[in-house]
Amino acid sequence: MLEQIEGSLGVAKAVALCRPGVVCAYPISPQTHIVENLGKFVKNGELKDCDFLNVESEFSAISVSIGSEVGGARTYTATASQGLLFMTEGIYSASGLGLPIVMTVASRAIGGPINIWNDHSDSLSQRDSGWLQLFCESNQDAVDTHIMAFKIAEKVGLPVMVCMDGFVLTHAFERLDIPSQETVDKFLKPYEPKEYLNTKEPVSIGAMVGPEAFTEVRLLQQRKMAKALDVIEEVTKEYRELTGSKSGGLLDCYNCENADLKLIILGSTVGTAKDEIDRLKAEGINVGIISLKSFRPFPYAAIKEAIGDTKQVICVERAFSFGARGIICPEVKRAVEGTSCDVKTVVAGLGGRPIFGTTINGIVKDALAGKFTEEFTFFDVNADVLNSYTQKHEGVTFNKGPINQSAIEKSVKA
Amino acid sequence: MLEQIKFYQTGSNTVGNRLLNPAMRTIQASTDRPNGLISGHRACQGCGEALGARYAIDAALKATNGQLMVVNATGCLEVFSTPYPESAWKLPWVHSLFGNAAAVGSGLAAAAQVLAKRNGDANAPRIIAQGGDGGTTDIGFGALSGMFDRNDDVLYICYDNEAYMNTGVQRSSATPPSARTATTQLVGDHPGADWGKGKDLPLIAMAHGIPYVATATVADLRDLENKVTKAMSFHGARYIQILVPCPLGWGLASNSTVSAARMAMETGFFPVYEAEYGKITSVRKIRQKQPVLNYLKMQRRYAHLTGKKADPNVVARLQALCDANIKNFGLLGDDEPNAPVAIQAYERSQAV
Numbered sequence: 001m002l003e004q005i006e007g008s009l010g011v012a013k014a015v016a017l018c019r020p021g022v023v024c025a026y027p028i029s030p031q032t033h034i035v036e037n038l039g040k041f042v043k044n045g046e047l048k049d050c051d052f053l054n055v056e057s058e059f060s061a062i063s064v065s066i067g068s069e070v071g072g073a074r075t076y077t078a079t080a081s082q083g084l085l086f087m088t089e090g091i092y093s094a095s096g097l098g099l100p101i102v103m104t105v106a107s108r109a110i111g112g113p114i115n116i117w118n119d120h121s122d123s124l125s126q127r128d129s130g131w132l133q134l135f136c137e138s139n140q141d142a143v144d145t146h147i148m149a150f151k152i153a154e155k156v157g158l159p160v161m162v163c164m165d166g167f168v169l170t171h172a173f174e175r176l177d178i179p180s181q182e183t184v185d186k187f188l189k190p191y192e193p194k195e196y197l198n199t200k201e202p203v204s205i206g207a208m209v210g211p212e213a214f215t216e217v218r219l220l221q222q223r224k225m226a227k228a229l230d231v232i233e234e235v236t237k238e239y240r241e242l243t244g245s246k247s248g249g250l251l252d253c254y255n256c257e258n259a260d261l262k263l264i265i266l267g268s269t270v271g272t273a274k275d276e277i278d279r280l281k282a283e284g285i286n287v288g289i290i291s292l293k294s295f296r297p298f299p300y301a302a303i304k305e306a307i308g309d310t311k312q313v314i315c316v317e318r319a320f321s322f323g324a325r326g327i328i329c330p331e332v333k334r335a336v337e338g339t340s341c342d343v344k345t346v347v348a349g350l351g352g353r354p355i356f357g358t359t360i361n362g363i364v365k366d367a368l369a370g371k372f373t374e375e376f377t378f379f380d381v382n383a384d385v386l387n388s389y390t391q392k393h394e395g396v397t398f399n400k401g402p403i404n405q406s407a408i409e410k411s412v413k414a
Numbered sequence: 415m416l417e418q419i420k421f422y423q424t425g426s427n428t429v430g431n432r433l434l435n436p437a438m439r440t441i442q443a444s445t446d447r448p449n450g451l452i453s454g455h456r457a458c459q460g461c462g463e464a465l466g467a468r469y470a471i472d473a474a475l476k477a478t479n480g481q482l483m484v485v486n487a488t489g490c491l492e493v494f495s496t497p498y499p500e501s502a503w504k505l506p507w508v509h510s511l512f513g514n515a516a517a518v519g520s521g522l523a524a525a526a527q528v529l530a531k532r533n534g535d536a537n538a539p540r541i542i543a544q545g546g547d548g549g550t551t552d553i554g555f556g557a558l559s560g561m562f563d564r565n566d567d568v569l570y571i572c573y574d575n576e577a578y579m580n581t582g583v584q585r586s587s588a589t590p591p592s593a594r595t596a597t598t599q600l601v602g603d604h605p606g607a608d609w610g611k612g613k614d615l616p617l618i619a620m621a622h623g624i625p626y627v628a629t630a631t632v633a634d635l636r637d638l639e640n641k642v643t644k645a646m647s648f649h650g651a652r653y654i655q656i657l658v659p660c661p662l663g664w665g666l667a668s669n670s671t672v673s674a675a676r677m678a679m680e681t682g683f684f685p686v687y688e689a690e691y692g693k694i695t696s697v698r699k700i701r702q703k704q705p706v707l708n709y710l711k712m713q714r715r716y717a718h719l720t721g722k723k724a725d726p727n728v729v730a731r732l733q734a735l736c737d738a739n740i741k742n743f744g745l746l747g748d749d750e751p752n753a754p755v756a757i758q759a760y761e762r763s764q765a766v
Contacts, residue, residue: 067521085472
């Protein structure tokens with residue numbers, strides 16, 4: 001049914017349609033509206049046979065989720081930013097125990113300095129945690145991806161983070177097509193855990209594993225991730241056939257035929273970029289967009305295929321690794337290793353700095369003009385703000401415009 | 415029930431088991447014992463925690479007719495009972511992290527109730543979450559308080575051996591003053607753990623107004639069993655703290671675990687009582703009051719207090735602690751202590 005509603009409400013409705021047995025809530029912006037709505041659905045009886053727990057921290061939110069999944073109940077929780085970091089120990093425990101929890105990460109910057117606005121530093125900080133990480137382009141994508149996520153998680157036997165941009169998506173009112181309960185019931189059967197704690201067949205879960213078997217346990221986890229690539233595609237296909245939706249998948253290509261340049265983007269920026277790419281096309285500039293949906297597992301083969309013959313790729317990244325460089329770019333380089341494709345990182349949109357059409361326009365034109373001479377460039381940096389500090393304290397001045405890694409290094413030696 | 419006993423074995427303050435009527439005797443082995451924690455695990459000789467866990471879990475298994483699932487915090491009990499691919503647990507058991515046993519217990523209880531409701535099953539399995547004092551009073555404290563706050567249907571058992579034994583005997587907030595641990599060594603002007611630190615978790619649990627709180631020791635196993643059985647007759651959040659001496663960490667002869675626990679009670683060092691809805695309902699009275707020195711002498715962690723260089727002022731302060739416990743909890747008289755009760759206790763008692 002078509003509804004004009006807030007993204008968070010859409011996600012809450014999607015989660016409720018999946019009939020979770022336990023929902024765990026702890027407030028942190030910008031995910032809070034999702035669990036508020038779910039709490040309401042449980043209390044007013046729309047979501048039946050579900051326990052809604054208000055816990056005292058994110059660490060307990062993930063821990064309650066671990067307990068309820070171990071007990072065989074389909075489980076959902078949501079978090080963001082500091083909350084995700086506070087969960088971290090439990091994040092690893094959940095994936096190590098193979099528990100198919102579904103959790104929304106309403107992506108938000110990490111402090112300090114504290115910042116509540118959107119970038120991808122929270123979710124990407126958990127890239128090695130053994131969770132699947134599925135990014136959403138739009139609120140419709142988020143609604144559909146949450147429904148698919150339960151099926152993917154339960155088929156693979158690993159937890160899934162559904163990453164949607166905080167505020168930009170969670171708080172945006174859009175037209176959403178919410179599938180009917182009948183459709184979702186057809187798609188997603190009641191949860192039948194393969195192994196869970198029960199008194200009929202007692203098992204010990206979470207034993208201490210030493211050097212004699214730890215490597216093998218880890219290899220089996222990596223094997224599940226390999227399986228996840230196929231499962232994501234299968235489940236997406238099934239869901240699209242059932243609902244006519246265009247959501248999900250490992251990645252999505254836009255205008256990728258004969259593009260001179262391709263941008264790889266995660267999340268809501270894709271929508272902005274698509275509009276700008278259409279405008280650029282009128283100017284005769286042919287740019288493709290690869291919307292990376294599945295960051296973990298990373299779809300190396302699909303990325304290679306999507307890049308095709310294109311010689312220039314820019315990863316527009318909303319997070320980076322301190323002391324190193326981009327996070328997406330090295331993965332893409334691995335995917336195209338041995339080809340002559342040039343892959344670079346452009347950092348933009350940190351801590352909620354908006355990525356406008358003009359930002360995308362600037363990135364495209366600079367890229368095509370060969371202005372990105374290095375792998376790592378801060379694009380939308382404001383030299384005035386920077387200089388107001390560095391000039392006063394160190395006598396160092398940055399030029400206006402994008403700042404690349406060697407400019408940063410040079411400024412230290414000056 | 416044990417308070418009525420007036421005869422003891424000479425020299426040990428032990429109630430003569432054979433002098434009791436059969437219903438009150440402690441039974442080591444019997445054919446109907448559930449044996450939730452079986453032999454062959456890797457606990458140290460004389461481990462108080464293994465003893466406490468075996469009796470607590472078996473009592474709970476009996477009380478729930480086998481409908482019991484256990485969440486274990488990281489710690490000795492977890493490590494010695496489940497080195498992959500072995501397990502000493504004959505019941506559903508899960509370990510996730512050090513600080514989250516209470517929260518995992520909440521989740522497991524929620525799942526058990528939701529599944530039972532869906533399947534039309536009247537009796538959902540009951541949940542015990544358990545851990546050592548470090549996992550309970552320190553790192554797991556927030557999650558535990560949250561579980562109490564929500565009054566989730568979980569019995570949390572803290573096996574209190576007064577330090578982080580699994581990592582090599584470091585101080586926890588349950589470590590008594592002047593005790594030697596690896597992080598409160600016997601050096602400087604004030605050897606051992608600092609004075610004026612630590613927290614009383616049973617009283618904190620009572621301040622949440624939860625249905626049932628008790629303390630127990632491995633010296634009174636029948637009392638321990640009774641308390642676990644009673645705890646399982648309540649729904650909602652419950653807490654039992656069991657004093658489980660650690661021969662390795664306390665510097666105790668491995669055949670003195672039970673004696674040390676008994677001495678902790680007889681000196682007033684560890685008050686044993688139970689409380690319902692925040693109000694103390696029974697106190698285990700001291701039978702033959704002992705000076706604290708007799709308790710200290712058994713343990714090398716207090717060696718600095720019993721030798722020639724011992725500071726008598728410190729021993730006097732420890733004796734004063736015991737005396738305060740005796741007075742505050744009424745460990746000697748006939749009266750039960752009367753303390754303020756959390757308003758949440760009223761709320762919860764009315765809800766049941």
